[in-house]
Amino acid sequence: MSHRFALPTRLYLAMMGVLNGDTQASADVHFENFIEALCAIGFRNAGTNTTQVVLSGPAGLGNGGQPLLYIPVPVPAQHWWPYQYASVAHELERDxxxxxxxxIEIDETVTNGNAIVVPPPVV
Known part of the structure; x- marks a missing residue:
């Protein structure tokens, strides 16, 4: 299953800085809000009400394009509803x-039915 959504360039670069130990970049990143916005796209594991966000890095960052970060995110069933693209973009802009x-527009792929894979932008 594949969908498309937007990820802010500045936020992506800041997250990559966090993963590479850049504390100055990490000060500008609010992981909880970002993950909540990703979860709002409308995917969850129906059995556990949990979405797993997988952030993948480009080959040039020393990890060969392998996933860099796995974040299990609980999604309360009573608060769950799918957002459309515009709503997600609005939340990210606001937050x-x-x-x-x-x-920037990137591909988002759900693998094994329980993970959101966020690949890096083409650079």
Whole structure:
């Protein structure tokens, strides 16, 4: 199953900085809000009400494109409903104070029915 959504470039770069030990970049990243926005796209494991976010890195960062981070995220069933693309973009803009022009479009793929795989943008 594959869908497309937008990830803010600045946030992506900041997250990559966090994963590489850049504490200055990590100060600008709010993982909880970001993950909540990803979860709002509308995917969860029906058995556990948990979504797993998998952040993959490009080959040039020393990990050969392998997943860098796995984050299990509980999603309360009573608060679950799928968001459309525009709603997710709006939430990300609101939470991270960025404009639509700062978004890049990337592929988001659900594997094994319980993981959101966030691949890096093409650089």
């Amino acid at each position: 991270f104070n960025i404009t639509a022009s700062m978004f």
